[in-house]
Amino acid sequence: xxxxxxxxxxxxxxxxxxxxxxxxxxxxxxxxxxxxxxxxxxxxxxxxxxxxxxxxxxxxxxxxxxxxxxxxxxxxxxxxxxxxxxxxxxxxxxxxxxxxxxxxxxxxxxxxxxxxxxxxxxxxxxxxxxxxxxxxxxxxxxxxxxxxxxxxxxxxxxxxxxxxxxxxxxxxxxxxxxxxxxxxxxxxxxxxxxxxxxxxxxxxxxxxxxxxxxxxxxxxxxxxxxxxxxxxxxxxxxxxxxxxxxxxxxxxxxxxxxxxxxxxxxxxxxxxxxxxxxxxxxxxxxxxxxxxxxxxxxxxxxxxxxxxxxxxxxxxxxxxxxxxxxxxxxxxxxxxxxxxxxxxxxxxxxxxxxxxxxxxxxxxxxxxxxxxxxxxxxxxxxxxxxxxxxxxxxxxxxxxxxxxxxxxxxxxxxxxxxxxxxxxxxxxxxxxxxxxx
DNA sequence: TGAAATGTTGGGGCG
DNA sequence: ACGCCCCAACATTTC
Numbered sequence: 281x282x283x284x285x286x287x288x289x290x291x292x293x294x295x296x297x298x299x300x301x302x303x304x305x306x307x308x309x310x311x312x313x314x315x316x317x318x319x320x321x322x323x324x325x326x327x328x329x330x331x332x333x334x335x336x337x338x339x340x341x342x343x344x345x346x347x348x349x350x351x352x353x354x355x356x357x358x359x360x361x362x363x364x365x366x367x368x369x370x371x372x373x374x375x376x377x378x379x380x381x382x383x384x385x386x387x388x389x390x391x392x393x394x395x396x397x398x399x400x401x402x403x404x405x406x407x408x409x410x411x412x413x414x415x416x417x418x419x420x421x422x423x424x425x426x427x428x429x430x431x432x433x434x435x436x437x438x439x440x441x442x443x444x445x446x447x448x449x450x451x452x453x454x455x456x457x458x459x460x461x462x463x464x465x466x467x468x469x470x471x472x473x474x475x476x477x478x479x480x481x482x483x484x485x486x487x488x489x490x491x492x493x494x495x496x497x498x499x500x501x502x503x504x505x506x507x508x509x510x511x512x513x514x515x516x517x518x519x520x521x522x523x524x525x526x527x528x529x530x531x532x533x534x535x536x537x538x539x540x541x542x543x544x545x546x547x548x549x550x551x552x553x554x555x556x557x558x559x560x561x562x563x564x565x566x567x568x569x570x571x572x573x574x575x576x577x578x579x580x581x582x583x584x585x586x587x588x589x590x591x592x593x594x595x596x597x598x599x600x601x602x603x604x605x606x607x608x609x610x611x612x613x614x615x616x617x618x619x620x621x622x623x624x625x626x627x628x629x630x631x632x633x634x635x636x637x638x639x640x641x642x643x644x645x646x647x648x649x650x651x652x653x654x655x656x657x658x659x660x661x662x663x664x665x666x667x668x669x670x671x672x673x674x675x676x677x678x679x680x681x682x683x684x685x686x687x688x689x690x691x692x693x694x695x696x697x698x699x700x701x702x703x704x705x706x707x708x709x710x711x712x713x714x715x716x717x
Numbered sequence: 718t719g720a721a722a723t724g725t726t727g728g729g730g731c732g
Numbered sequence: 733a734c735g736c737c738c739c740a741a742c743a744t745t746t747c
Contacts, residue, residue, distance in 0.1 A: 605718085647718085657719095659747040661719070667719085705747060
């Protein structure tokens, strides 16, 4: 059926090169038609109409559309529910098979199942491919076939299974002969999809040898520009994981470890989907959180009186990013000092982080709260003052985001850390004991 | 990818 | 010279 197209449904893999779905679709002799759905089921949940992530998706798609235009093709874009949009596309174009890259979130798995059913009902094939990870949730397991729930043995197995000759970037060439030759259409504007311009721009990633070779030594100091900004690009697929790992292998071990942490949490979410709403360790579901809304507001606004926490929260609001060391400190403060449910913090980060990814965000919040797999033990409480002394000794980061620190305008500490620490230990102990009864 | 509490050691001041 | 105390510095245990 040479007159039909292979449909490439782009989702969080916003690139034409080194894309598994494209690679597989090119194995047949059909031409490729590229499609993106602005899914209103997802977009309607976003609180901010000027969401920088939507801006980023939109501008990356525009780039893709122009690349396709040069090949005599065009990107097909639909706004609406995934099922309805796919139904329209199948009516408007002759499609033999839909190719997409697998997404491991429960929402996406359900969506993809229903789309598969729509396709099958119209005699259109539908297939998902591994693209987002080096190893999927069933590929790195213990000897008994069960999922790892501890990072270090998972990491060792991952490294022993990894083969740099196998897991290379995918090479192929798109041309006017293997892409659908259709009239080029301009993308709908941001306003067309009911969003507006954001002042926040997504920073480019940095995988320079300078960053990679000094990663372990410098990564914990928020005042240094020593991190990669890779997260957001992996989130939206503007770089492939294969390429990222290839580059990471040129640096110190720690940087690759971070990419392995990412896959660790992706496989945890895939193998234990309940973690999306519940504690991995069920004993912690008995925690008696205080959940004071005024306290939560002080935290989100960066007015806790603890400068390292406030700097991080203000950085997040202003840039959509927060240094990872500071994420841990701010998260620990919310959960342990204020005794606010980790899900509140998780949801807030989900709304504001450009690099928000369900698996990583959930995994790391549960790690800080002590309720996750291989988590920090509950009695490990960060002292925001000690952390500041260690990781921002010259207060360079703090002065940048909390310029009024040291003046009378800066709020007093909202809680006594020593008191809060003891209260947290008691509350956690109580939750863990109630499980035993 | 903690920090506080507690224990141990050893140097120096002092009677 | 000696014992005693203090306490900083470091080590270990505990949460």
